[in-house]
Amino acid sequence: MQSLAKNHTFFIGLMLFSLFFGAGNLIFPPILGQQSGEQFLIAMFGFILTGVGLPLLTIITIGLTGKDMEQLAQHVHPKFGVIFAVTVYILIGPSMAIPRVANVAFEMGARSFFPDSMQSDPWVLFLYSLLFFSVVFFLCLNPSKLVVWIGNILTPLLLLSIVGLFISALLFPLGSAQEPINQYATSPGFKGFMEGYLTMDTIAALAFGLIVINAIKDKGVHDKRSIAKAVVQAGIIAGIGLTFVYAALGYIGVTSVESLGYAENGGQLLILAVQQLFGPSGLWLLSIIVSLACLTTCIGLVSACSQYFCKLLPKIPFQWMSLAICFIGLLVANLGLNRIISVSVPVLLVIYPVAIVLIVLSLGHKVVGDRSSVFIGALIGTVLISLFDGLKAAGVSIDAVKPILECLPLYKEGIGWVVPAVIGGCLGFILGSGKDKRSNPV
Numbered sequence: 001m002q003s004l005a006k007n008h009t010f011f012i013g014l015m016l017f018s019l020f021f022g023a024g025n026l027i028f029p030p031i032l033g034q035q036s037g038e039q040f041l042i043a044m045f046g047f048i049l050t051g052v053g054l055p056l057l058t059i060i061t062i063g064l065t066g067k068d069m070e071q072l073a074q075h076v077h078p079k080f081g082v083i084f085a086v087t088v089y090i091l092i093g094p095s096m097a098i099p100r101v102a103n104v105a106f107e108m109g110a111r112s113f114f115p116d117s118m119q120s121d122p123w124v125l126f127l128y129s130l131l132f133f134s135v136v137f138f139l140c141l142n143p144s145k146l147v148v149w150i151g152n153i154l155t156p157l158l159l160l161s162i163v164g165l166f167i168s169a170l171l172f173p174l175g176s177a178q179e180p181i182n183q184y185a186t187s188p189g190f191k192g193f194m195e196g197y198l199t200m201d202t203i204a205a206l207a208f209g210l211i212v213i214n215a216i217k218d219k220g221v222h223d224k225r226s227i228a229k230a231v232v233q234a235g236i237i238a239g240i241g242l243t244f245v246y247a248a249l250g251y252i253g254v255t256s257v258e259s260l261g262y263a264e265n266g267g268q269l270l271i272l273a274v275q276q277l278f279g280p281s282g283l284w285l286l287s288i289i290v291s292l293a294c295l296t297t298c299i300g301l302v303s304a305c306s307q308y309f310c311k312l313l314p315k316i317p318f319q320w321m322s323l324a325i326c327f328i329g330l331l332v333a334n335l336g337l338n339r340i341i342s343v344s345v346p347v348l349l350v351i352y353p354v355a356i357v358l359i360v361l362s363l364g365h366k367v368v369g370d371r372s373s374v375f376i377g378a379l380i381g382t383v384l385i386s387l388f389d390g391l392k393a394a395g396v397s398i399d400a401v402k403p404i405l406e407c408l409p410l411y412k413e414g415i416g417w418v419v420p421a422v423i424g425g426c427l428g429f430i431l432g433s434g435k436d437k438r439s440n441p442v
Helices: 006-020 023-065 071-074 076-097 097-109 124-141 144-171 188-197 201-217 224-253 266-312 318-333 335-364 372-393 402-406 416-438
Strands: none
Touching: 006 023, 006 144, 006 224, 006 266, 006 402, 023 071, 023 097, 023 188, 023 201, 023 266, 023 335, 071 076, 071 201, 071 335, 071 402, 076 097, 076 266, 076 318, 076 335, 097 124, 097 266, 097 318, 097 335, 124 266, 124 318, 124 372, 124 402, 144 188, 144 224, 144 266, 188 318, 201 335, 224 266, 266 318, 318 416, 335 416, 372 416
């Protein structure tokens, strides 16, 4: 039984870290730190639960079960597996995550280097995104080289850049922690938990798990136990890296209020912070961090989406599929970051809970067994609530059912779907057990 060498496991872990660490991971922790202030540790713990814990749990689930996203969702129904997988790959692919990554790379990494008269010119964004997606496409042409490109080269550069920024913030703090504001003043842990949704990492992990497994197989490891062990170890390495980086970026936000005031978003905050710490030259450091983070994530997303859609449509070569995804991502990216985020938040509030429930039930397969009724019951309970959360975020009035929703435990904290999911799953278990007894009389 061949196992993966420790150095290969380490670099695959670094690759996975970089695949996760993209646009949202960079801009959400600093603003969380600034607004949570003295409640930073509690808020960051909540953020890490959804921003690190759930993606890590997803990777471990895929490693232990050996099943990809479609196969996990097939516990509900084979057709649901395909529909769910296609929906998720479109979300983390050309419709939302990929164009968002390209936009953040432009807004935080390149825009400030253009003259003021050109920064709002749509042609500048178009030309930048064209160059960005050209590089992504080139690096995706050989997916077996992902570990070399990302794990061995790009990730160390990214980590060194962030470590340099963090050390400067420690040696020359911008200020001290302030009183928490907004929802962080009343529910810092739950607010941080909800912010972790926006990274999209749990959904992305459903796709990245396949990349990790393929990277391990490319090293000549094909035994299921060895693959599962290597996937878990790589996931832990990525989780440790993400936790450190989130805490470091959050700390910069915590100490920034006295010097910089409250920023509108994490991107603006990071730009002001690096200028304060390093002067105008700090923009170059931030540009390197942002560009590397967004580039590695985009490469992983394009590669994962291309691999899946090529499996679904085997007549289309991988290169052509990657080109099509990059082209659509280019078009959507030029709609602008604000428009992309405004559409993505309501959709994520619906899809994210569904993904969490699927992962938890798949991990507890020994208890649940092959009862599709458990999955169906839990998902019905989840969707009934998460759908209203998504409509609310989209500005659609739900006044008729609002009094009922507010009676649910944890609804005000943003996770009102948890109890209905548990109830639905329990009902499905009972009904499934009764069906099994009727079909198998003693």
